[in-house]
Amino acid sequence: MRQLPTIHSRQRSPTVPTNQSIETASPSKLRDVEILHGGRAVAVVATLILGILAFQLNASMLTPALPAIGEEFGADGAGLGQVSSLLFLSGAVAGLVLGRWSDFFGRRRMAILILAIVIVGTLMCIVAPNLPVLLVGRVLQGAGSASFPLAYVTLSERMAPKVFGTTLGVITAVNGGVGGLDGYFGGLLAETWGFRSIFVVILIVAVIALIASVVVLPKDVRAASAGAMDWWGALILSIALISLTYFVSEGSNQGWFSPLPLLFLAVAVGAFVVFWKVEQRKTTPLIAVHHLKSRQVWPVVLTTTLTLASVFAVINFTVVLLSQNTDFGYGLDAATAALRYLLPPAIIGVLAAPFAGWFAAKFGWLKAVRIGMVLSIAAVATIALLPTEQGIVLACIALLGISYNGFLLTTANGLGVILSPPEAPSALPGINGAGFGIGVGLGIGIVAPFAGNGTIEGIQTALFISLGITILAFIASMFIKGRPGVKL
Template identity: 55%
Template sequence: MISSPANAPAPQDAPQDAAVELPGARRPRAAILITTLLLGVLSFQLNASMVTPALPQIGAHFGADAGAVAQVQSMFFLAGAISGPIMGRWSDFIGRRRALLLVLGVMALGTVLCLAAPSLTLLVIGRFLQGVSSAIFALAYIVLRENLDARAFGTSVGIIAAVNGGVAGFDGYAGGLMTEAFGFQSIFLVVLGLAAIAAVCIIRIVPGGRAANTGGGSMDWWGAAFLSVFLVCLSYFVSTGSSAGWTSVPALALLAGTVAAFIAFCAAEKRRSSPLIAVHHLRSRQVWTVIATTVLTLAGIFAIMNFTVVLLSQDGKNGFGLGASLSALLFLTPAALIGVFAAPLAGWLTGRVGWIRTLRIGTALSLACAVAAAFFADNQWAVLAAVAALGIFYNGFFLTSINGLSVLLSPKEAPGSLPGINGASFGTGASLGVVLVAPFAGLGTQGGYAVALWISVGITAAALLVSLLVPAPDADAAA
């Protein structure tokens, strides 16, 4: 499908907030644009998934324990949570293409540092720089919205969302093979090469110019700084509270920092003519409901798929007694593989039944899968079926619709704000869900696993209730 030229009259279902482009510029063909953005998204995703099986070798290489090596991943995802809101909003002023190239450039710098790192400390710094590329997801969704018509946008969001959990589960396996054969550095070489190819394609394919409706303002760096402090304090509060206790001195200090940073952020936003996101927008249904739905759904479903079921499947006494590799093959790979096909289907469906209905179908049926897993927690094949079905309804329907809605419901004067903040909400929700169920699943008893699963059910039910409050975007009228 080819979208209309930028200087031609817009069709009825064309996006209304297209980027400002040079006279005579034409939008790229949909397939070429999607492929280009997929290359950028994969450069981040492979950084996240292929490194996981290499963590033991990284620890042995630097003589570090598991706690120290954990920072290789935690700092990567923390940087992603910070960069999403900042780069999404900054791209409103510097243009989507420049923002994409900037995050790829920072990632490339971090990758080179990881390749040459003589110590674990420098490797962790490199991983932090690599994590900035998480903003590519939000930027990709915005670019698609500004350059494709309504129906093509839905399908394209599904295609991008399909790799949100990895390349059908095989990227982690490939990372393990490369680590064994060539060492963990080989993973960074692959990522660096892919980022270079993505950058060349972005330069040639992604339109330049900046977003419309910014009113000639400038980037709100004070708001960005306070929001970053808030996200850092919140992240460390969750991790510290779960390990040292919620009433421990470090946890309370981080909680105080979290609250203070949020108050400072709100105060700064009220004074800015072009804020990161206006406070009145944070209070509006079109913003807070999207963020809350994301946080709650991730807290409920992520904890089931990536924590409780993993422990349950490998527990030889009160679980299914599977090995690590067989557990991953049965309980992680099917959902990821199914999601690769379900996400584009969900994107296509949004053009027929609407974004809101697709979101509620995905959330409601994800809740049904969670209930089934909790009811039949002692039955390996029932849990397997429930988790595999989440590949359709969570990886496919929910992730596609919530990412699309974050773009469609973002404030007109700040089109990059909600996608970025919503992207940061994924990590927050995932961390919160694991923290809430860990004390029970960690008991290693049948009762403990059951309680952990029912806690996730309750959180997902809350997500469904909040999703009922998400307003319908204008695109649903056409559907």
């Protein structure tokens, strides 16, 4: 992400001087911080990756151990569902609140605080005598999700523009897990030593990340934002986010027009209206209303949400059901289906994300996101038209590893950093991160009734719905606009 130093630094005025030429976008940087190079830059990136892994392993390694947890604690399906859902819900709120708080509290101090919370939560999970204690631990572990926006903003402030895109891609690649193998090793640990051994591994990673953060991360020079944290705005927006999340999850289970989902939707809308009113009166709001209305913010969040709602559902839900169906699908067992259709895009994404970041920084972020969109549309359309052709579907899934896991996820994170308001550099990355979780739940909730009805027609309908959402994401991306004087 290339930047115009005199415009996208911590200035308050959005106007462009008459003698200022238009340049390409770059990371936002505090004027008085040290830009890192060489071995020190590598050490900082490695430390940020460790912090992210402390959360990501919580998200991916535990899935194979859910049956063992249910057996030990006597939990039913609903209880087990909370083991994962509470982690992601807590993570969405933490990314929004803790990320923005780091603008006032400091990046290094926030990284240390996040990891300390994760360690406490992990210890609770290790010694948990029952499911409620385990769930409290999972909520605390969710704080680790704030490591993502924190890492993105730290890179934008501390890395040279020519390496920022590539390092952002490396961080994004970790978001997909360790090449898709972490879930496999989580299963091995659970089978050999029990599910608590997974938390022991996560604890070790978190402790190493904490020590590295104390030793390696550069000390905070000063706050990135003036004023004080908007805790009321954070609370109200968190209520809106939690309610919207439960609307999506309950709507997919009970029906979108059932009383409980509609109640959650009403609370979400009401909370957002209150948030809008409150933010207009704040001196240092969570994110100013005029930014929310701008083409630097809402199209980015909408593009991210719709992209996750479309492509994630194709790779991680519809194709999974298709590959395991014995009537009209491929008749594969769960392990083989995962190795054939989940592992390849994960590995390809790990390789493609750093290249996507380099490409975006060199040739333009909007060009990169639209290339990813067009390739994803082509891949999803082909799968929808030819769902029973295993070889073609596999090739398209591999293409999505490049276009979605590589280009789209990297550019979504990058645009969140570039276009966040200068006076609130962590605001848009936090809100954009919440869009990831909402998009995943929304996409699966919409296609599940069709993909799960046990017919090839249902599978195709689900795929065409996902295709339509991908096209809407592309349309939303066309509304993204750089700040005055900054070319994306």
